Amino acid sequence: MRAAQGRRWTYCPSMPNLDSPLQLSPVFLPKIWGREKLEPIFKRPASFPPGELIGEVWLTASESRFMNGPIAGMTLGEASEQFGPQLNGEMWKDRRFPLLAKYIYTSDWLSVQVHPDDAQAARFNPGERGKCELWYMVSSGRKGAYLAGVKPRVTAAKLRASFEQGTSRSDLNLFHPRPGEAVFMPPGTVHALGPGLVLFEVEENSDLTYRLDDFGRKGLDGKPRPLHLEKGLAVARLDAPALRNLPVVSLKEPWGSHRFVTACGYFALEELNLQKRAVFRGRGHAVEVLSVLAGEGRIETPAGWLGFHCGDTWLIPPAAAEFRLVPREKTQLLKFYVPDVDKDFRRPLLKRGVQTSTIERIIFAE
Numbered sequence: 001m002r003a004a005q006g007r008r009w010t011y012c013p014s015m016p017n018l019d020s021p022l023q024l025s026p027v028f029l030p031k032i033w034g035r036e037k038l039e040p041i042f043k044r045p046a047s048f049p050p051g052e053l054i055g056e057v058w059l060t061a062s063e064s065r066f067m068n069g070p071i072a073g074m075t076l077g078e079a080s081e082q083f084g085p086q087l088n089g090e091m092w093k094d095r096r097f098p099l100l101a102k103y104i105y106t107s108d109w110l111s112v113q114v115h116p117d118d119a120q121a122a123r124f125n126p127g128e129r130g131k132c133e134l135w136y137m138v139s140s141g142r143k144g145a146y147l148a149g150v151k152p153r154v155t156a157a158k159l160r161a162s163f164e165q166g167t168s169r170s171d172l173n174l175f176h177p178r179p180g181e182a183v184f185m186p187p188g189t190v191h192a193l194g195p196g197l198v199l200f201e202v203e204e205n206s207d208l209t210y211r212l213d214d215f216g217r218k219g220l221d222g223k224p225r226p227l228h229l230e231k232g233l234a235v236a237r238l239d240a241p242a243l244r245n246l247p248v249v250s251l252k253e254p255w256g257s258h259r260f261v262t263a264c265g266y267f268a269l270e271e272l273n274l275q276k277r278a279v280f281r282g283r284g285h286a287v288e289v290l291s292v293l294a295g296e297g298r299i300e301t302p303a304g305w306l307g308f309h310c311g312d313t314w315l316i317p318p319a320a321a322e323f324r325l326v327p328r329e330k331t332q333l334l335k336f337y338v339p340d341v342d343k344d345f346r347r348p349l350l351k352r353g354v355q356t357s358t359i360e361r362i363i364f365a366e
């Protein structure tokens with residue numbers, strides 16, 4: 001066969017065609033407050049010695065690797081740096097992947113912490129980003145608890161003294177969550193996760209945390225973990241209310257039910273309960289990520305099909321062509337992305353007749 005004349009094929013290895021769902025590998029982290037068992041969402045990786053507790057499973061870590069498609073083997077950090085808007089979406093100017101999402105498994109209290117906002121982070125830790133986060137409770141055992149916000153009438157001086165003595169738990173609001181509860185945690189709200197919880201957390205891609213109280217415990221290396229009292233007290237908002245137990249705004253769809261959990265300027269979270277096949281495509285202006293919380297099935301693309309399972313993370317590039325999700329059993333997905341809050345969240349809900357007062361209780365954006 002003769003080569004077509006005048007037609008030039010240029011193969012550019014730096015521009016792969018990112019047009020279908022890409023699976024990412026999870027990263028498991030040991031924590032003193034973690035758990036041995038991660039079922040039913042994940043299988044415990046064989047690389048962890050028996051008895052070692054795992055506390056976090058990062059879905060979109062810089063080290064997460066693509067498991068299929070044209071950039072299989074690359075890490076998310078490398079791909080984000082190399083492909084920028086093609087992978088992360090035009091809305092996101094930074095070369096670092098926009099969102100960090102993880103599952104957290106607790107058997108004990110985590111330290112009391114507070115996060116700075118972007119401006120405070122730039123001042124106290126130049127080059128770092130602040131952290132706004134959202135908790136979505138997957139399960140809560142008999143002891144399931146968390147702390148959020150400072151009790152009324154607790155002064156800054158009293159709080160500083162209890163942080164120094166490791167006794168701040170009694171100065172903070174204690175809550176016992178229910179599965180499905182969403183808790184929005186803006187910068188400045190003092191908080192701690194307690195025992196008995198499995199939760200999903202999505203946040204700005206930042207690890208900037210000011211630890212205020214570790215209850216006098218020792219870390220994995222046997223030494224007390226450092227506290228960051230000055231920075232932490234400088235950013236803590238004593239009057240911040242606990243933004244918890246957010247209303248459940250759920251819509252019926254031809255494929256099942258669709259909960260709009262929350263949206264802010266940094267991220268949006270939706271929950272999809274699939275009973276029948278559903279057709280989706282890339283968001284165009286932004287990347288989105290699907291986490292399979294329960295169920296299994298097939299992802300059908302023009303190029304073929306792939307199986308999906310509980311615990312999988314699927315990144316949907318902005319330019320992804322139409323694909324079908326075909327559940328084999330009841331399937332629960334968590335979907336997160338950097339939203340255009342009005343276009344992606346507020347307007348679709350208004351169009352479906354949800355009251356403005358309800359919508360505004362799950363949107364946190366200026």
Ligand SMILES: [Zn+2]
Binds near residue numbers: 113115133
């Ligand atoms: Zn936090």
